[in-house]
Amino acid sequence: MFQAARGTADILPEEQPYWRYVEKAIDGITRLYGYQRVDTPVFEDTGLFRRSVGEYTDIVQKEMYTFDDLGGKSMTLRPEGTAPVCRAYLEHGMQNLPQPVKLYYVSPIFRYDRPQAGRYRQHYQFGAEAIGEGDPALDAEVIDMAWQFYKSLGLAKLSLQLNSIGCKVCRPQYLAALKDYYAGHANLCNDCKARLEKNPLRLLDCKQSTCQPLAGSAPASADFLCPACAEHFTRLKKYLGLINIPFTLNHRLVRGLDYYTRTVFEIQPEEEGGQSTIGGGGRYDDLIEELGGKPTPGIGFATGIERIILNLKKQGFTAPETPGLRVLIAFMGEKAREEAIKLAARLRLSGISAAAAAGEKSLKAQLRQANALNVPYAVIIGEDEVKAGTVTLRDMSGARQETLALADLPERLK
Numbered sequence: 001m002f003q004a005a006r007g008t009a010d011i012l013p014e015e016q017p018y019w020r021y022v023e024k025a026i027d028g029i030t031r032l033y034g035y036q037r038v039d040t041p042v043f044e045d046t047g048l049f050r051r052s053v054g055e056y057t058d059i060v061q062k063e064m065y066t067f068d069d070l071g072g073k074s075m076t077l078r079p080e081g082t083a084p085v086c087r088a089y090l091e092h093g094m095q096n097l098p099q100p101v102k103l104y105y106v107s108p109i110f111r112y113d114r115p116q117a118g119r120y121r122q123h124y125q126f127g128a129e130a131i132g133e134g135d136p137a138l139d140a141e142v143i144d145m146a147w148q149f150y151k152s153l154g155l156a157k158l159s160l161q162l163n164s165i166g167c168k169v170c171r172p173q174y175l176a177a178l179k180d181y182y183a184g185h186a187n188l189c190n191d192c193k194a195r196l197e198k199n200p201l202r203l204l205d206c207k208q209s210t211c212q213p214l215a216g217s218a219p220a221s222a223d224f225l226c227p228a229c230a231e232h233f234t235r236l237k238k239y240l241g242l243i244n245i246p247f248t249l250n251h252r253l254v255r256g257l258d259y260y261t262r263t264v265f266e267i268q269p270e271e272e273g274g275q276s277t278i279g280g281g282g283r284y285d286d287l288i289e290e291l292g293g294k295p296t297p298g299i300g301f302a303t304g305i306e307r308i309i310l311n312l313k314k315q316g317f318t319a320p321e322t323p324g325l326r327v328l329i330a331f332m333g334e335k336a337r338e339e340a341i342k343l344a345a346r347l348r349l350s351g352i353s354a355a356a357a358a359g360e361k362s363l364k365a366q367l368r369q370a371n372a373l374n375v376p377y378a379v380i381i382g383e384d385e386v387k388a389g390t391v392t393l394r395d396m397s398g399a400r401q402e403t404l405a406l407a408d409l410p411e412r413l414k
Contacts, residue, residue, distance in 0.1 A: 005121070006115060006121070007112075007113070007115040007120050007121025007122065008120060008121055008122045009120060009306075015309075016322065017319035017320060017321055017322050018309045018312065018313075018319040019305065019309070020319070020322055021153075021319040021320065022126075022153065022305055022308055022309065023106070025149060025152050025153050026104070026106060026126050026149070028152065029145060029148060029149045029152060030104045030128070032148075033102070033128075033141070033145045034102055035102040035103060035104040035128055036102065036103055036104070037103070037104055037105065037106075038085060038088060038103045038104070038105055039105060039107070040078070040081075040084035040085060040087070040088055040105065040107070041078075041084070042077060042078055042107075042108065043075045043076060043077050043078065044075065044076060044078060044083075044084055044087065045073070045074070045075065045076075046064075046066050046074040046075060046076040047074075048076075048083050048084070048087055048291070049064060049076055049079060049080075049083055051290055051291065052082070052083035052086070052257075052258075052259050052287055052290060052291065053079070053080060053083065053257050053258060053259065054199065054257060054258025054259070057199070057202065057256060057257060057258055058191075058202075058256060059079050059080065059111065059256065059257070062112065063079060063111040063112045063113055064076050064077070064079050064110075064111070064112070065077040065079075065110045065111075065112060077110035078107065078108070078109060078110060079109060079110055079111050080109060080257065080302070081105050081107055081109065081125055081127040081302055082127065082129060082257075082259070082284065082287070082300055082302070083259075083287070083291075085103055085105060085127075085129045085131075085300075086129070086131065086284075086287055086288055086291055086298065087291060089101060089103075089131050089288065089293075090288065090291060090292065090293045094131070095132065095293065095294070095296065099131070099132030099133055100130045100131055100132040100133035100138060100298075101130070101131045101132055102128070102129070102130050103128070103129050103131070104126070104127065104128040104129070105125075105126070105127050106124065106125070106126050106305075107124065107125060107127070108122055108123070108124055109122070109123055109124065109125050109304075110122055111123075117310060118276070118304065118306055118307040118310040119304075119306075119307075120306060123304055123305070123306050123307075124304070124305040124306065125302045125303065125304055125305065126302065126303050126305060127281075127300060127301065127302035127303070128142065128145060128146075128300055128301060128302075129298060129299075129300035130142055130298065130299055130300065131288065131296060131297075131298040132296055132297070132298070133297060134232075134283075134285060134297035136232050136233075136235040136236040136239060136263070137235075137239055138299060139232075139236045139239075139262075139263045139283060139299055140236055140239035140240050140242075140243065140245070142281065142299050142300065142301055143160065143240065143245060143265055143301075144240075144243055144245055145301075146267060146279055146281070146301045146303070147160065147245055147267065149303075150267065150278070150279070150308075153308065153312065154312070154315070154317055155269075155278075155308070155311055155312065155315065156315060157269060157270045158267055158268065158269060158270065158278075159248060159267070159268050159269070159270045160245060160246060160247040160248065160265060160266075160267055161247070161248055161250040161253050161265060161266045161267075161268060161280075162236075162237075162240075162247040162248065162249055162250065162253070162263075162264075162265050163221060163222065163249065163250050163251060163252075163253040163254070163263075163264050163265070164221060164222055164225060164229060164232070164233040164236075164262050164263055164264070165201065165221045165254055165260060165261065165262065165264055165282075166221055166224060166225050166226065166229045166261070166262065167226065167228070167229050167261050167262060167285065167286075168261070168286065169226045169228070169229075170224055170225050170226035170229055171201075171221075171224075173224050174219065174221050174224035175200050175201060177219040177224065178200045178201070178203060178204075178218060178219060179196060179200050181218055181219055182196050182200065182203055182214065182218070183196065185214055187210055188203075188210070188211060188214075189206065189208040189210055189211055191206065191208070192206050192208070192211050199258070201254050201258075202254070202256075203215070203218070204218060204252050204253075204254045205254050205255070205256055215252045216252065218251075218252070220251035221251060221254075222249070222251060229262055232262055232263075233262070233263070236263060247265075250266075253265070253266060255280060255281075255282055259284040259286065259287040259290070260282040260283065260284055261282075261283050261284060261285045261286055262282070262283045262285065263282050263283040263299065264280070264281075264282035264283075265280055265281060265282060265301070266279070266280035267279045267280060267303075269311060269314075276307075276311075278303055278304065278307050278308055278311055279301055279302065279303030279304070279308075280301060280302070280303075281299070281300050281301025281302060282299065282300075282301075283297065283298070283299040284297075284298050284299070284300070285297040285298065323353070324353070324373070324374060324375070325353050325354070325355055325373055325375050326352055326353045326354065326375065326376060326377060326413070327344075327347060327352060327353065327354040327355075327375065327376075327377045327378070327379055327413065328354070328355055328356075328357060328366070328369065328370040328373065328375045328377075328378050328379070329343055329344050329354060329355070329356045329357065329378075329379045329380075329381065330357050330363055330366035330367055330370070330378055330379070330380050330381070331356070331357065331363075331366075331380075331381045331382070332363050332380075332381070332382040332383065333382060333383045333386075335383055335386050336381040336382050336383060336385065336386055337356070339381050339385075339386050340356040340357070340379075340381050341356050343356070343379065343381070343391070343406070343409070344356040346410070347409070347410060347413070350410040350414075352410060352413050352414070354379075357369065363380070366378075367394075367396075370396055371396060375396060376395070376396055376397065377393060377394065377395060377396060377413065378393075378394045378396055379391050379392070379393055379394075379409065380392040380393075380394060380401075385406075389405060389406050389407075390403050390404065390405055390406060391403070391404065391406050391409055393409065393412065393413075
């Protein structure tokens, strides 16, 4: 038998109420903050991600699903959502719209990673991007949007981790200090030995037990900020205070993508730490220019929907059930079957969910099926009802039933 590929999961009907619950919250928060939906293709030119995410990040080096199409062009299944949105921003001339342009997406993301709870090789993200404005007030608004989104879902005991990693003016001095610090330690993992030469900022993001203690004592990026970045970070912290968003400064926080500048943040369950981050993001003021556009600031965040649902369940939340089938029409005889088929169609046109029983089951078996499906009402049609133009309506919760004219059934059910 075939099975779902490792690191993927079927979202079965019993799980769908959680997804509908999260999607409803996404719809509400994006309307509240003025974001419009954008959907980009599931695969893009591989160069888009190599240029934006970073050649020496784990995503590009180890985790991308890349293939040559029939034309010999290298394509990659989307490993993250920001770069495709920025590509669409440029391709469709959104720089000519009033800025900032606020966009959001709900998309499958593909990364070849070690599967574990809340982490899949195909997972789904809700992400939001605000492109075209560098004001730290926009940073605070995006963080507030993420924070209020989680609150609207009922998630509790969350922690906002915050840092600034500077810009291309001040970051070189910081990277030099990092290299000097790590060069004195010989017990780095093999990945970090390569990062030390090619991408020292990623040293702080290493998850290996041998390297994590080193990051705790490493130089802090906030100590190397240029005046403009320091001013930006000071104002952001002030604005977060004005809107009562608590935060913890975390100098180890760098995020796993090379396009980030200045603000980076993550939101985590307090009791579980960084391994269970449910969402995060940051500013990417150089990304649009890197993709061929004019210098254009931007900031965004993304959150994994599977991980949100996992945390909701940990907190004992049960999603409200979505309405199911309301009426099953049972019949006796071929003429009654034909009437049942027509009646089900009429009820659906009236906005009442209904289905006619199928197969050659007895009336008793059809009513057992209605019970098994938790259908609140059964409509019974036999040969006598067909001749008289009536139906029998049974309330399945108490087996009460009444006979009424066929034409009166829709209004009676309503």
